[in-house]
Amino acid sequence: MATDTEFYDELETRSADARAASLAECLPAAVAHARDNAPGYAGALDDIDPSLITDRAALATLPVLRKSDLMTKQAELPPLGGFNGVPLDQIDMIFQSPGPIYEPGMRAGEIGKARDFWRFGRALFAAGLRPVDRVHNCFAYHFTPAGQMFESAAAAVGVTVFPAGTGQTELQARAMSALGATAYAGTPDYLNAILEQGDALGLAMSQLKHAFVSGGPLFPAMRQGYADRGITCRQSYGTADVGMVAYESLAMDGMIVDEGAIVEICTPGTGDPVPDGDIGEVVVTVFTPEFPLIRFATGDMSAVMPGSSPCGRTNMRIVGWRGRGDQATKVKGMFVRPEQVAELVSRDDAIERVRVTVGHDGSADTMAVAIETTADDPAKFEGPVREILKLRGDISLCAPGSLPRDGIVIEDTRDLS
Numbered sequence: 001m002a003t004d005t006e007f008y009d010e011l012e013t014r015s016a017d018a019r020a021a022s023l024a025e026c027l028p029a030a031v032a033h034a035r036d037n038a039p040g041y042a043g044a045l046d047d048i049d050p051s052l053i054t055d056r057a058a059l060a061t062l063p064v065l066r067k068s069d070l071m072t073k074q075a076e077l078p079p080l081g082g083f084n085g086v087p088l089d090q091i092d093m094i095f096q097s098p099g100p101i102y103e104p105g106m107r108a109g110e111i112g113k114a115r116d117f118w119r120f121g122r123a124l125f126a127a128g129l130r131p132v133d134r135v136h137n138c139f140a141y142h143f144t145p146a147g148q149m150f151e152s153a154a155a156a157v158g159v160t161v162f163p164a165g166t167g168q169t170e171l172q173a174r175a176m177s178a179l180g181a182t183a184y185a186g187t188p189d190y191l192n193a194i195l196e197q198g199d200a201l202g203l204a205m206s207q208l209k210h211a212f213v214s215g216g217p218l219f220p221a222m223r224q225g226y227a228d229r230g231i232t233c234r235q236s237y238g239t240a241d242v243g244m245v246a247y248e249s250l251a252m253d254g255m256i257v258d259e260g261a262i263v264e265i266c267t268p269g270t271g272d273p274v275p276d277g278d279i280g281e282v283v284v285t286v287f288t289p290e291f292p293l294i295r296f297a298t299g300d301m302s303a304v305m306p307g308s309s310p311c312g313r314t315n316m317r318i319v320g321w322r323g324r325g326d327q328a329t330k331v332k333g334m335f336v337r338p339e340q341v342a343e344l345v346s347r348d349d350a351i352e353r354v355r356v357t358v359g360h361d362g363s364a365d366t367m368a369v370a371i372e373t374t375a376d377d378p379a380k381f382e383g384p385v386r387e388i389l390k391l392r393g394d395i396s397l398c399a400p401g402s403l404p405r406d407g408i409v410i411e412d413t414r415d416l417s
Contacts, residue, residue: 008125011259012313019315023262024054026287031062033085034292040073040082041294056273059295060264064271064283066297070241071099080104085292095145097240104291105145108155117288118149119260120236121156123247126256126313127212127234129183131158136176138186138194139215141165145240146215150185159183166190169197177203183210188218188235192225206230214238217321237300237321242284242293246318254305254317261286263318264295265304268325268409269338271295276304279407281325282318299326301407327410329358332365334390341409344388350375352400356393358412365414369393372400 007013014022032050034041044063053059073081079094079102093105106117116122129135135154141147147165154161162179164172166186172194176184184191191211198205211226211233218235226233236247237255245263246255257263264273265280274280282298301324305317328337336356345351353372360366369385371378378395385393 007313008122009259012122012315014314016314020055023056027055027059027262027285028053030285030287030292031294033289034294037085038083038292040070040077040080042082045294056262056264059262059285060271060273062271062295064266064295064297065293067099067101067241067299070101074102078102080291083291083293085289091290093145093148095148095240096143097145101241103145103240105148106152106290108152116152116156117290118145118152118238118243119258120149120153120238120244120247122258123234123236123244124150124153124157124159124185124212126247126249126311127236128210128232128250129157129159129212133159133182133210134162134179135159135183135185135212136162136164136172136179136181138164138166138172138184138190149238149240149243150212154185169193170201173198173201173203173205176208177205180207182207183212184208184231185212187216188213188222188233189216191231192222195229210234212236235320237318239284239298239300241291242286242296242298243288245282245284245298246320249309249311249313251309251311253309253311255320256309256311256313256317257315259315260288263316265302265318266297267338267342268301268327268407269340269342272342274405274407276306278405279303279322281407297325299324301325303407322407325407327408327412329410329412331358331367331391336367336389336391336410338409340388340390344384347384347388348381351381353403354409355403356389356410358410358414360414367391367393369395370403371395371397372403373397374400 028050031053035045070081091104092107095103137150139146139150211231214236223233234248238244244258246257262285264283266273266283268281279301282300282302284296285294301322302318305319308314328335341354345354350373355370357368378397381395
């Protein structure tokens with residue numbers, strides 16, 4: 001039984017067959033659009049027949065696009081690296097995220113189910129926000145698209161927005177009280193700072209009933225603290241590049257993947273999907289014509305949850321953020337990267353999985369290389385390890401299936417504090 005009184009649209013409750021049919025129609029068109037209109041994909045998609053990319057298995061054969069690829073291409077072909085799928089004069093806004101990486105944005109348009117470029121309107125609705133609400137938006141409006149992401153989401157749902165941005169906490173508290181804000185949007189911890197400031201000033205804040213948060217960790221104690229004040233707090237996960245990836249509903253049972261995104265969980269450094277339940281890197285494909293990102297590796301870690309949400313939404317769920325997938329580590333002055341570990345695995349059919357552990361013996365860095373294999377001679381792998389990782393490692397062999405399925409391929413055990 002659904003815990004929400006209604007759904008954002010009919011897409012949220014589709015059957016598995018309906019989702020597969022939609023994917024078979026939308027995915028080839030998205031790949032063709034990226035190949036034919038975004039020159040940043042030159043070389044990567046040239047030999048791809050989009051008509052054959054009709055399901056997740058076919059999608060997994062395409063190359064992964066990484067943030068480092070975006071940065072490199074944007075330096076060569078500013079400002080968007082040729083990944084814009086429409087001419088630049090059709091892009092409304094361009095933002096900058098740390099890196100720097102530049103991302104396009106589009107204005108919301110008319111109020112009420114308007115064009116929601118980053119697709120966060122669905123998450124606001126699932127968190128319980130409705131047109132009667134007034135949202136105090138504390139996401140940044142400076143440089144990054146965060147503020148605009150939730151501005152367009154609010155327009156899609158039809159709520160009223162106070163564009164607060166960040167900083168000046170006393171003024172934030174006074175405005176939240178004076179305007180009778182019923183909802184907050186921003187990072188999880190900043191709301192607490194505003195509420196404490198409001199308490200200190202003796203301001204009326206009890207009208208606040210919803211908190212929609214992202215961009216930082218939402219600890220259980222923090223969520224409970226808001227609940228104790230009568231504030232329902234739900235979170236979403238997304239990036240400036242791909243927009244919303246997944247969100248919590250009122251059921252608060254995992255994070256439901258957005259209807260406008262395809263999410264794969266892959267071994268870091270590869271494009272290889274891991275079994276459901278294993279932790280891996282979040283790889284996202286979106287169908288946004290202005291910025292068509294195909295198999296974009298976010299660098300974040302998560303895992304697929306079994307089943308569907310008790311709220312009635314039927315799309316796949318993920319467990320939420322489980323760390324970063326960029327495990328590149330410097331050992332004896334040399335970087336060891338997940339991509340190198342993936343190459344080591346792919347070089348020899350006898351290798352099923354590799355885990356590199358970096359340590360320090362008190363005088364020098366150490367590197368241990370655990371290899372899942374049916375082979376019984378560690379010397380067999382000394383040459384490939386030295387050639388690919390560029391360093392000698394203490395090689396140990398272990399039985400297939402014995403290494404943890406936690407998404408870690410390079411573990412740094414040194415105390416670097």
